[in-house]
Amino acid sequence: MTMPVKPPFRLAVAALFLDGDRLSPEEVLASLAGEYARAGFFGPKVVALCLQCLSVNGILREETGRYLLTGYGRERVRKNLGG
Amino acid sequence: MTAPDAAGKTLSFMWKGLLLALLSGVIFSLDGIVIGQSTHYPPFDRKDILLLVALASAGIHDICAACLITLYNWRCGRLRELGRSLASRPGKSVLIGSILGAMLGMGGYMTGLQLAGPAYTLPITTLYPAVAAICALFVLKENIPPRGWIGLILCVSGAVLVGYVPPAGLTGAYFYWGIAFAGIAALGWGTEGVCITSAMDFVEPEIALNMYYLTSVLFYLGLAVPCASMFLEIELTDVSGLFLRSGGTKILALAGAVCLCSYLCWYKSMNMIGVSRAMSLNIGYALWGILFSALFAEVELTGTLIVGSVIIFAGMCLVIGNPRKILSLRRVE
Numbered sequence: 430m431t432m433p434v435k436p437p438f439r440l441a442v443a444a445l446f447l448d449g450d451r452l453s454p455e456e457v458l459a460s461l462a463g464e465y466a467r468a469g470f471f472g473p474k475v476v477a478l479c480l481q482c483l484s485v486n487g488i489l490r491e492e493t494g495r496y497l498l499t500g501y502g503r504e505r506v507r508k509n510l511g512g
Numbered sequence: 513m514t515a516p517d518a519a520g521k522t523l524s525f526m527w528k529g530l531l532l533a534l535l536s537g538v539i540f541s542l543d544g545i546v547i548g549q550s551t552h553y554p555p556f557d558r559k560d561i562l563l564l565v566a567l568a569s570a571g572i573h574d575i576c577a578a579c580l581i582t583l584y585n586w587r588c589g590r591l592r593e594l595g596r597s598l599a600s601r602p603g604k605s606v607l608i609g610s611i612l613g614a615m616l617g618m619g620g621y622m623t624g625l626q627l628a629g630p631a632y633t634l635p636i637t638t639l640y641p642a643v644a645a646i647c648a649l650f651v652l653k654e655n656i657p658p659r660g661w662i663g664l665i666l667c668v669s670g671a672v673l674v675g676y677v678p679p680a681g682l683t684g685a686y687f688y689w690g691i692a693f694a695g696i697a698a699l700g701w702g703t704e705g706v707c708i709t710s711a712m713d714f715v716e717p718e719i720a721l722n723m724y725y726l727t728s729v730l731f732y733l734g735l736a737v738p739c740a741s742m743f744l745e746i747e748l749t750d751v752s753g754l755f756l757r758s759g760g761t762k763i764l765a766l767a768g769a770v771c772l773c774s775y776l777c778w779y780k781s782m783n784m785i786g787v788s789r790a791m792s793l794n795i796g797y798a799l800w801g802i803l804f805s806a807l808f809a810e811v812e813l814t815g816t817l818i819v820g821s822v823i824i825f826a827g828m829c830l831v832i833g834n835p836r837k838i839l840s841l842r843r844v845e
Contacts, residue, residue, distance in 0.1 A: 469589015
């Protein structure tokens with residue numbers, strides 16, 4: 430999916446899971462390092478907090494230290510990437 | 513990570529969210545006390561241009577907060593995130609929420625105060641957490657247990673009781689319009705919370721707050737203050753110097769900084785524990801306001817204030833409940 434500008438960081442984190450992958454916080458950090466590493470806020474703490482927020486709000490589900498997208502989360506992420 | 517580790521992490525996350533919501537109410541009550549000090553300075557003490565004074569005060573307050581949050585996001589390396597968010601769909605939801613809060617919420621509140629007076633406007637507008645909880649139930653599918661509903665009703669009832677001002681007896685020709693505007697304000701603030709919380713799933717709370725304050729400043733300076741000056745038939749150029757040179761402006765700027773801290777805690781808590789819990793605990797500002805006024809301003813504690821405070825406290829205890837049971841905020845897969 431192509432977007433004229435990069436999505437907001439949290440949306441980019443959630444969009445990583447659209448392929449159905451189960452990712453650990455370290456893998457999320459490594460996947461986004463190329464695009465967001467220059468942003469001053471980017472780091473393990475922010476990624477961990479972001480995953481926790483996405484998880485309690487039902488976008489992601491945590492299973493043994495790895496996260497995956499829920500059905501509700503998939504619907505919301507697709508809808509929000511669309512515009 | 514084992515299951516008990518994950519549960520422990522979620523529990524500490526929930527406690528942090530609950531504490532932030534409580535803290536947002538404590539700081540917000542201080543904001544009201546600081547704002548009150550500005551009314552001792554001219555032209556903030558003028559009753560003949562009350563509408564303009566109220567809107568200009570809110571504008572100065574929010575300009576300071578907008579500058580500080582922009583500076584904060586710049587220092588944290590988040591300023592580009594602001595641009596990215598503005599161009600995205602969740603960013604547009606934040607803008608819609610901010611417009612609802614600024615125009616319907618604050619606009620309705622100010623108009624309600626003018627047309628129906630504080631006796632009716634304050635209790636009606638205090639209903640906004642209930643409006644937000646009902647909207648969150650349907651829009652966000654928020655999980656609100658029966659104990660949470662009872663707690664919310666107690667918090668709102670206590671806040672209505674604490675904010676109650678005996679009616680003056682006179683109800684002008686536009687009284688019912690005033691009541692309607694107060695209702696619109698409650699609707700505006702309630703829907704603002706839901707819109708922004710929905711967007712904060714994908715936009716950082718600090719960025720959402722930055723967008724809110726920038727929208728609010730545009731609303732006050734671009735629409736509300738010029739409209740009020742036209743309505744009151746006052747040239748803005750005649751009074752702007754008075755406002756800028758006043759000591760009250762410095763106090764309002766300080767109040768803006770205090771309010772920013774409160775809103776930052778509130779936005780983060782809405783994202784962490786949900787709209788209904790965060791708003792119920794935030795409205796506890798009515799309780800903390802009484803406590804601080806009694807301690808520092810020698811305000812007399814009447815029976816109504818004490819009963820209202822006890823009701824709010826009981827409601828907050830019920831809303832907090834047992835955080836171990838808050839594992840998911842929404843009724844989704």
